[in-house]
Amino acid sequence: MTEEPYRWLEAIGNRREYIREQLKGGTPVFALSRPEGVFLVGVGHGQSKVFEIYDRHAFAALGHPVDIEKVRQAAIEAAHMEGFNRSPGDVTLRRLVNFALSPTLKNSFEQIFSPPLMVESIFAEVGETRKEDLLVRVHFDGHHRYERAGVAVAHVKPETEAQARDWLERVLREDDPLPRVFAACLTAYDALVNDKPVSELEPVEPAADGIPDKTIEAALLDRRQGGNVRYRPLEPGTLRG
Amino acid sequence: MNGDFLALLSRSPFPPESSRSPAPVEPLQATTVFAFHCADGVMIAGDHRATAGNIIFSDKTEKILELDSHSLMAIAGAPATAFEMARTLKTSFEYYRRSQLQPMSLSAKLRALSRLLHNNLPATLQGIGVVAPIFAGMDPSAPDGRPAIYFYDPLGAEFEAATYAGSGSGSGSIKSVLHYLEKWGKPPPAQMPLPEAVNFANRLLMTAAEFDTATGGVQPDRQQFATLKLLSRDGIRSIETGDQRQYWEEAPR
Numbered sequence: 001m002t003e004e005p006y007r008w009l010e011a012i013g014n015r016r017e018y019i020r021e022q023l024k025g026g027t028p029v030f031a032l033s034r035p036e037g038v039f040l041v042g043v044g045h046g047q048s049k050v051f052e053i054y055d056r057h058a059f060a061a062l063g064h065p066v067d068i069e070k071v072r073q074a075a076i077e078a079a080h081m082e083g084f085n086r087s088p089g090d091v092t093l094r095r096l097v098n099f100a101l102s103p104t105l106k107n108s109f110e111q112i113f114s115p116p117l118m119v120e121s122i123f124a125e126v127g128e129t130r131k132e133d134l135l136v137r138v139h140f141d142g143h144h145r146y147e148r149a150g151v152a153v154a155h156v157k158p159e160t161e162a163q164a165r166d167w168l169e170r171v172l173r174e175d176d177p178l179p180r181v182f183a184a185c186l187t188a189y190d191a192l193v194n195d196k197p198v199s200e201l202e203p204v205e206p207a208a209d210g211i212p213d214k215t216i217e218a219a220l221l222d223r224r225q226g227g228n229v230r231y232r233p234l235e236p237g238t239l240r241g
Numbered sequence: 242m243n244g245d246f247l248a249l250l251s252r253s254p255f256p257p258e259s260s261r262s263p264a265p266v267e268p269l270q271a272t273t274v275f276a277f278h279c280a281d282g283v284m285i286a287g288d289h290r291a292t293a294g295n296i297i298f299s300d301k302t303e304k305i306l307e308l309d310s311h312s313l314m315a316i317a318g319a320p321a322t323a324f325e326m327a328r329t330l331k332t333s334f335e336y337y338r339r340s341q342l343q344p345m346s347l348s349a350k351l352r353a354l355s356r357l358l359h360n361n362l363p364a365t366l367q368g369i370g371v372v373a374p375i376f377a378g379m380d381p382s383a384p385d386g387r388p389a390i391y392f393y394d395p396l397g398a399e400f401e402a403a404t405y406a407g408s409g410s411g412s413g414s415i416k417s418v419l420h421y422l423e424k425w426g427k428p429p430p431a432q433m434p435l436p437e438a439v440n441f442a443n444r445l446l447m448t449a450a451e452f453d454t455a456t457g458g459v460q461p462d463r464q465q466f467a468t469l470k471l472l473s474r475d476g477i478r479s480i481e482t483g484d485q486r487q488y489w490e491e492a493p494r
Contacts, residue, residue: 052339076340077249084250084332229335 011112019109019140020156022118026062027214028155028192030185031122032168033133037230038124038221039178041185043214050217052231053123054079055088057096058221061121062154063140071119075101088228093125093134097144106142116140122152126221126230155192163198164188171204180204182218182239186211209240244341246333247356268369269293271323272409273449273456274304274315276375276390276402277419278431279438282473283377283388285313286442288411288450289458289468291320300458305468309334310476311379312350317409318372318395322364326357326372347380351391351399358397371395373408377472388472404431411449411456418445435471436488439480443467443489461489 029042029049040060042049049068050060053075061068078100083091101123108117118140125134135152138144151168155161172184184204189211191198210216218234225232270292276285287304290297304316306327312334316323333353337345345353354376364370373395379388392406393399405419423429433441446459446467459467466489469480 048342051342054339073340076336080246080332080336080339081249081253084246084328 008112012110015109015112015116016141019116019118023063023120023140023156026120026156028153028161028164028189029060029062029122030154030168030188031058031060031124031135031152032172032181032185033130033135033150034176034178034181035130035174036178036220037223037225038126038133038135039181040122040124040217040219040221041182041189042217043186043189043211044217045213046215048217050219050233052219054083054091055228056126056221056230057091057093058124058219058231059121060124060154061119062156063117063119063121067117067119068121070117071101071105071121074104075123093123093136094146097123097136097138101138102142102144104142105138105140109141120154120156122154124152124221126223128223153188153192157192160192160195160198164192167198167201178220178234179239182236186216210236244337244345246336247329247353249336250329269298269320270318270410270455271302271304271320272317273407273411273415273446273453274317274375274409275405275407275412275415275419275442275445276315276377277405277438277442278388278390279433279435279471280431281435281438282471283390284438284442285315285375285377285390285470285472286446287315287468288446288456289465290456292455295454297457300465302458303468305470306331307470307477308350309338309344311381311472313377313470313472313477314354315375315377315408316372317374317412319364319370322361322370323372323374326354326361326374329357330354344382347378347386347389350378351376354393355397355399358393358395362396365395375406375408379472379474381474381476386474388474409456411446411453414449414452415445418448435480436491439469439485439488440492442469443485461486 027043031040040050040058042060047065051072053059079091121138123136127133135147136144137152151165153161153165168184168188187204191201216236218236220232220234221230222232274287276283285305289300289302291299291302306314308314308331314327330353334345361370374393376391380386390402390406391399392402404423407416449456466482466485471478
């Protein structure tokens with residue numbers, strides 16, 4: 001049955017549709033390259049969505065919590081093995097995504113008789129300067145796109161995801177402090193989850209004191225921080241200007 | 242997943258492990274290290290000398306290694322094995338913290354070093370890879386946590402030191418002085434403020450160097466000072482050469 005090409009294509013199509021359907025309830029995550037470092041924001045239903053991966057690397061994702069955990073563990077394992085066997089400087093996001101994570105996600109997606117990994121994610125690497133920052137938007141089927149020194153948004157709807165990314169790029173200035181960046185992310189979050197047209201978004205206001213029944217997470221891969229470990233969780237209360 | 246980096250490492254060693262045979266060369270040794278409680282926390286110190294038999298291999302060896310924000314390891318013995326142990330522990334602690342989303346407990350860190358020493362038994366028995374480290378650590382999440390000193394025998398047995406610990410060929414003289422001052426010193430080392438503790442540590446290493454050729458690299462007259470790190474509730478502070486020089490010059494003669 002699935003040995004026949006057209007059946008296989010049909011099965012893959014069904015699988016893609018199934019995953020998109022399952023991901024519908026997911027809420028977006030954001031990563032932005034800023035002068036201070038790479039800033040990450042996630043809003044969840046209690047479970048974490050923003051994670052440290054390695055000295056200069058972080059991960060933000062939406063999807064099934066078990067699958068997020070699988071991808072997170074795979075990334076942490078690969079990064080630590082590479083850092084131990086070679087050196088921490090040899091752990092680069094490009095190698096991590098190209099050779100470890102993306103092929104795993106693609107294989108998982110195409111193994112049509114096993115459960116798929118339902119994860120939409122962003123990986124981030126902080127550089128010494130903003131130009132060296134790297135953001136990668138990784139999809140559940142292994143597809144990925146690099147964003148150098150920009151903005152990455154992961155959401156379940158590709159069209160509105162792109163609109164939110166463009167809006168954030170447009171409204172945020174180089175010298176905006178992190179509270180304004182945080183507020184902009186929450187404004188974009190509100191538009192994405194409530195299906196508001198991004199083009200009609202209001203100018204950025206100071207972030208509200210939380211979102212009912214939701215947990216807001218923020219973190220910074222801080223390029224100004226001394227030492228090897230750059231990841232720093234941020235208390236949302238400190239980002240409300 | 243249980244956050245065990247050693248288990249992960251054993252699945253894919255790099256490079257592949259090969260059987261060890263006794264080395265025909267004189268093994269390298271790193272000496273001397275010690276730690277003591279002072280008024281600001283735990284001072285952990287080391288000289289800079291590494292020897293191979295009667296040869297001075299290096300006078301610029303760093304023997305006090307930071308494993309994470311609240312853990313330090315001082316190495317005495319075979320540097321190749323000791324540095325590898327420190328690197329393995331450092332990665333293990335970070336791997337655990339990131340994968341399990343909580344820091345490893347102090348007890349587990351102490352146990353991890355015991356395991357590494359125990360796994361090094363064949364090299365220890367052959368006499369070519371003996372390591373006798375000192376570990377200083379604390380649990381920053383414990384409200385009443387305070388820095389503690391632990392020392393190990395080369396087979397992996399762990400002991401907590403109430404006041405001080407020393408390891409390496411020059412540690413005999415140092416432990417004698419520490420014992421004397423803990424008992425009759427005014428003030429005892431545990432009550433010394435930072436500048437006094439820094440000068441005391443440098444003087445201890447100079448004393449050890451008088452009696453042990455394998456201890457060296459500390460000569461304040463030539464601007465060469467010890468490796469000194471202070472562990473306190475705030476974390477680890479390296480006492481840089483400039484500060485050591487200033488304390489040395491301000492000390493009463």
